[in-house]
Amino acid sequence: MSKPITMYGADWCIDCRRSKSVLDELGVAYDYVDLEADITGAERAYAISGRTNIPVIVFADDSHMVEPSDADLRRRVAALQR
Numbered sequence: 001m002s003k004p005i006t007m008y009g010a011d012w013c014i015d016c017r018r019s020k021s022v023l024d025e026l027g028v029a030y031d032y033v034d035l036e037a038d039i040t041g042a043e044r045a046y047a048i049s050g051r052t053n054i055p056v057i058v059f060a061d062d063s064h065m066v067e068p069s070d071a072d073l074r075r076r077v078a079a080l081q082r
Helices: 014-026 041-049 070-080
Strands: 005-009 030-034 056-058 064-066
Touching (some): 005 014, 005 041, 041 056
Parallel strands (some): 005 030
Antiparallel strands (some): 005 056
């Protein structure tokens, strides 16, 4: 991928930890925005998704997913790597 994925999440979020594990397993570069540490991170994630759910994962083509399943996240990453 030409630019890394950006993932907005929090360490206490089970879905965030799960999605991070998938991205790590796939060896995909991503920037992680910790919503607990970045005071504007939640606002940016909400502006992208229109939702307060996390994780919000933004891809190189500026598309995004919110709380994706492992299978959906794997499919999306594979599609972007073609």
